Amino acid sequence: MDVPVDILAQGPAVIAAAVAGVLAVIGGLAFALRRRRGPDAAEAGAGAGPRQPTGGFFAGFARTREALAARLAGLGDKGADAAFEQLEEALISADVGVKTATTVVEGVRRRVSRGADGVALRAGLKAELVERLGAAVPIADAPPAAPLVILVVGVNGSGKTTTIGKLAARYVRGGKKVLLAAGDTFRAGAIEQLQIWGERAGAQVVAHQEGADPAAVIFDALEAGKARGVDVVICDTAGRLQAQSTLMDQLSKVVRVMKKAVPRGPDEVLLVLDGTSGQNAMSQARIFKAVVGVTGVALTKLDGTAKGGVVVAIKDELGLDVKLVGLGEGVDDLRDFEPAAFVEALVG
Numbered sequence: 001m002d003v004p005v006d007i008l009a010q011g012p013a014v015i016a017a018a019v020a021g022v023l024a025v026i027g028g029l030a031f032a033l034r035r036r037r038g039p040d041a042a043e044a045g046a047g048a049g050p051r052q053p054t055g056g057f058f059a060g061f062a063r064t065r066e067a068l069a070a071r072l073a074g075l076g077d078k079g080a081d082a083a084f085e086q087l088e089e090a091l092i093s094a095d096v097g098v099k100t101a102t103t104v105v106e107g108v109r110r111r112v113s114r115g116a117d118g119v120a121l122r123a124g125l126k127a128e129l130v131e132r133l134g135a136a137v138p139i140a141d142a143p144p145a146a147p148l149v150i151l152v153v154g155v156n157g158s159g160k161t162t163t164i165g166k167l168a169a170r171y172v173r174g175g176k177k178v179l180l181a182a183g184d185t186f187r188a189g190a191i192e193q194l195q196i197w198g199e200r201a202g203a204q205v206v207a208h209q210e211g212a213d214p215a216a217v218i219f220d221a222l223e224a225g226k227a228r229g230v231d232v233v234i235c236d237t238a239g240r241l242q243a244q245s246t247l248m249d250q251l252s253k254v255v256r257v258m259k260k261a262v263p264r265g266p267d268e269v270l271l272v273l274d275g276t277s278g279q280n281a282m283s284q285a286r287i288f289k290a291v292v293g294v295t296g297v298a299l300t301k302l303d304g305t306a307k308g309g310v311v312v313a314i315k316d317e318l319g320l321d322v323k324l325v326g327l328g329e330g331v332d333d334l335r336d337f338e339p340a341a342f343v344e345a346l347v348g
């Protein structure tokens with residue numbers, strides 16, 4: 001950032017503004033660097049004492065909400081046609097997606113009268129979004145017969161292992177005995193990362209060597225879970241690019257082998273999508289849905305993105321429920337997705 005040389009001549013207010021600007025840039029850089037840094041043992045494990053949750057559900061969506069609020073400013077001031085156009089553009093900018101944005105706006109049109117003002121338009125938008133998202137669908141808590149089996153899938157870096165750690169901690173807090181299966185045998189350090197999360201969450205971990213067959217690890221974990229009377233088994237998997245057919249073959253095999261240990265198969269196939277990837281998450285979701293029969297989505301990193309609108313497209317275009325949202329890197333930064341609160345956070 002350029003600080004003008006003659007700034008000292010312009011009085012304390014300008015200096016204060018410049019200092020604030022520089023601090024904001026430094027803060028932004030620090031945040032960006034943190035986000036770029038890959039997961040490592042120190043980050044996942046050392047944990048450095050208690051960590052404050054990022055905030056409530058509303059705070060987690062702050063960036064999407066702020067971006068949308070700016071685009072919805074003055075809605076209705078320039079007549080109906082301009083209002084609907086503005087609405088559509090605002091939704092697309094929040095990564096609702098063109099197709100979904102168009103149908104949402106059509107729905108709002110049906111709900112409000114032609115001369116509707118900004119307040120009525122927002123109310124129409126909220127009602128439309130709430131209806132489209134439907135009721136909250138929480139992640140399973142208890143299976144027909146223990147253990148509850150959760151298979152976690154998603155491309156690399158989407159936040160699978162972190163979400164598993166947070167989820168495990170949540171089940172443990174709820175009095176459940178949890179076991180994690182280190183099914184990502186592909187990426188160096190993945191097993192250790194899961195073990196560190198297991199320790200942090202108070203969950204057991206079943207792991208083989210790096211390079212082992214993921215289906216075999218997960219099978220062993222399920223057998224161990226049954227033998228040890230565990231309540232929940234959560235299975236990590238590798239996340240190489242979805243374009244590689246081998247990953248999809250591997251996941252299909254994992255599901256087949258899981259059924260040898262627990263004939264009903266996984267109770268939950270949780271697809272972890274990176275909220276910052278917006279519409280790209282949609283194409284990933286389509287492929288995973290076709291191959292492993294996804295039962296719900298965990299949408300991560302919503303704390304750092306203005307693309308939270310993708311939640312609406314995931315439900316609308318794929319028919320998948322977002323069950324969990326990741327709102328930070330800490331063990332407490334996982335929330336159940338609440339459609340009504342989300343819409344309130346988004347539209348205000």
Ligand SMILES: Nc1nc2c(ncn2[C@@H]2O[C@H](COP(=O)(O)OP(=O)(O)OP(=O)(O)O)[C@@H](O)[C@H]2O)c(=O)[nH]1
Nearest residue numbers: 039156157158159160161162239301326327328329
């Ligand atoms: N800000 C933020 N960061 C997150 C969130 N969830 C995960 N991360 C970060 O995203 C990075 C990748 O997370 P992982 O859990 O290792 O992702 P993964 O899907 O297991 O990745 P692979 O094991 O490589 O397939 C880590 O630096 C996490 O701390 C979230 O909700 N918010």
Ligand SMILES: [Mg+2]
Nearest residue numbers: 160161184190
């Ligand atoms: Mg991982």
